[in-house]
Amino acid sequence: xxxxxxxxxRAVSSICREFARNKGQRGYRPKQ
Numbered sequence: 001x002x003x004x005x006x007x008x009x010r011a012v013s014s015i016c017r018e019f020a021r022n023k024g025q026r027g028y029r030p031k032q
Contacts, residue, residue: 001019005012022030 001015002012005015008015
């Protein structure tokens with residue numbers, strides 16, 4: 001998670017929040 005946040009230039013908490021919000025029954029599904 002930390003590496004993703006670093007690469008995107010975002011806070012780890014933001015990445016965790018997005019991950020939790022977009023995670024459905026079938027796992028993480030990023031919006032495109």
